[in-house]
Amino acid sequence: MKLTLKIWRQENAKAKGKFETYQLDGVSPEMSFLEMLDYHNEKLILEGTNPVAFDNDCREGICGMCGLYINGRPHGPDEDNTTCQLHMRKFNDGDTIVIEPWRSKAFPVIKDLIVDRTALDKLIIAGGYISADTGSAPEANSIPIPKHKADLSFNANECVGCGACVAVCKNASAMLFVAAKVSHLALLPQGKIEASERVLKMVKEMDKLGFGNCSNTGACEAECPKSVSISNIARLNREYICAGLTHEN
């Protein structure tokens, strides 16, 4: 395959970035998208040019590190996939591929396609956990949990924190991420105890970090590589309204 790549290049957080256009020949349809970038970088290094910086880690679709805005969509044209699980067979010979970093005030660009997603960590630090020492795994039947609640919690917990929801939202809102963390814990008895405090702290932090507001467009759900449902956002709203109107502190 022969491709034209338009890639965002930015030396550092303070530099003014711009798009660079590259011609890349010899791409195999079997390559993953990240392998194609590796291949491209090898060529750049041999030419004495700086390789393109991009985030990645497990390359198995489970860590949430990779995240590129490919041809106007987070994680590219495939459904329910992270960038590392996208393969070049999804493109055609002669295609032009535009690759941009996540764009959000809360995700400043560090270099080229790498953005600082510390904001998502700050949201977890604000309350996305339970304080109790859980020890080792308990006996499975000691705390009964209805199957449908366990399933809903599991769906929310599938969030890998890649930030695609923020990247695609027209308001750069982190509501789906926060909703996933709040729902995952609020649905389970162990997390229910701190549910009110958690939701109040996480929403307060979300607003502080400069994320936008939710317009209920559903773009986050459509582009989430793990298909986390926006019904979690409704649950977040429900939890927050109840906590906000009744919490004593």
Next chain:
Amino acid sequence: MSNFFTTSIGKKLVMSLCGLFLAVFLLVHLSINSLLIICDNHTFNVAANFMAKNKLIKVVEIVLFLGLFLHIIYGIWLQIQNWMSRPVGYVKTNHSQTSFFSKYMIHTAIVIFIFLVLHFMDFFLKAKFFKDQMPPEIGGLEDMATAVILKFKMLPYVIIYIVCIFILGFHLFHSFQSAFQTLGLDHKIYTPIIKTAGVIYALIIIIGYSLIPLVVYFTFPNPA
């Protein structure tokens, strides 16, 4: 609690509650307007005068204006924050599989606001404060029917009115179900029903409000 209504979700809550209240008002307004084409001028005038003079309705009118004011102010507040949350946009955007109308809420809202201002100037303000510009009273009743017919006999006015009603409908297509989502009312069985109800509601508003000027323009005689 003191800061509740200034948080992102608190602001959205205000937007949704005001929006639902305004949605109910639109239905009431439509039912009264419909009297002009379903019944006659006199029935319409009786209903319009009741709405203008009844003391309880006057209280509701204050709540209505407050709701409209909050809906607009909070809408602008949220939109400015949304614009600020992405200082650098994407070069290439490829719309996701989402509701079409949800992406243009602020745009449709601006058109609706301009329409509302013109609508107030044409009917509400004239009936309240500039009675000399209104048709003469009939039997002690403000002749709102003639005022409406005079407007709807003007083709450009009818066209602008219907275009604005369609844009209002587009706003409602998304906002009705969105309000329930914001209130946290999501359910496996009821949410699809709410979504369908939202579409039916928007269609009722579009068809109902568009039909009145069309019927008046094509079938009503010119007022003497």
